[in-house]
Amino acid sequence: DAGVIQSPRHEVTEMGQEVTLRCKPISGHDYLFWYRQTMMRGLELLIYFNNNVPIDDSGMPEDRFSAKMPNASFSTLKIQPSEPRDSAVYFCASSLVSAGGEGYTFGSGTRLTVV
Amino acid sequence: QKEVEQNSGPLSVPEGAIASLNCTYSDRGSQSFFWYRQYSGKSPELIMFIYSNGDKEDGRFTAQLNKASQYVSLLIRDSQPSDSATYLCAGNTPLVFGKGTRLSVIA
Numbered sequence: 001d002a003g004v005i006q007s008p009r010h011e012v013t014e015m016g017q018e019v020t021l022r023c024k025p026i027s028g029h030d031y032l033f034w035y036r037q038t039m040m041r042g043l044e045l046l047i048y049f050n051n052n053v054p055i056d057d058s059g060m061p062e063d064r065f066s067a068k069m070p071n072a073s074f075s076t077l078k079i080q081p082s083e084p085r086d087s088a089v090y091f092c093a094s095s096l097v098s099a100g101g102e103g104y105t106f107g108s109g110t111r112l113t114v115v
Numbered sequence: 116q117k118e119v120e121q122n123s124g125p126l127s128v129p130e131g132a133i134a135s136l137n138c139t140y141s142d143r144g145s146q147s148f149f150w151y152r153q154y155s156g157k158s159p160e161l162i163m164f165i166y167s168n169g170d171k172e173d174g175r176f177t178a179q180l181n182k183a184s185q186y187v188s189l190l191i192r193d194s195q196p197s198d199s200a201t202y203l204c205a206g207n208t209p210l211v212f213g214k215g216t217r218l219s220v221i222a
Binding site for chain 2: 031033035041042043045048056091102103104105106107108109
């Protein structure tokens with residue numbers, strides 16, 4: 001298995017632009033999670049899906065952020081418009097279950113820089 | 116607010132020593148706990164998970180869970196320079212992560 005695949009690896013954009021991050025989970029994993037990591041706040045859960053349905057988006061910082069999962073093999077996280085404070089590493093993770101099991105498998109992350 | 120707390124470090128130990136990493140959590144309902152290792156610029160990778168009170172050993176790693184004290188720890192025996200990384204503790208459903216402890220193993 002190729003693992004969780006994220007693209008792009010790096011994204012530099014100007015303030016106000018739209019940014020779209022992409023994720024392909026491990027085949028057969030029913031749960032998909034989007035996390036954001038910064039030095040100050042660590043790893044924060046933004047939103048997670050079960051069987052393509054959003055379950056909890058309470059971690060999404062504001063309306064500028066949106067996420068979709070149109071099918072079992074693809075998810076996007078969109079920021080529109082982007083702001084410098086959105087600069088962070090965004091990780092996608094997938095798992096068989098939301099609790100217990102063998103934890104989550106993380107993608108390589110997207111390092112976002114908004115200038 | 117469900118929280119997982121870790122000492123940010125850095126924790127420095129000499130090569131061959133035992134490194135002890137600690138974590139506390141706020142939600143008494145948490146059932147399972149995970150330790151992830153994250154090298155600089157890389158993604159978190161799972162080292163161990165533990166569900167039951169007591170110790171769980173895997174090679175040089177031992178995870179310890181004390182649900183009464185809401186305390187989780189990770190011991191790394193015979194520490195190697197390659198163990199130098201940030202170690203993240205996680206619990207709850209879905210996983211809530213601590214901010215991590217940076218470990219430096221000095222050769």
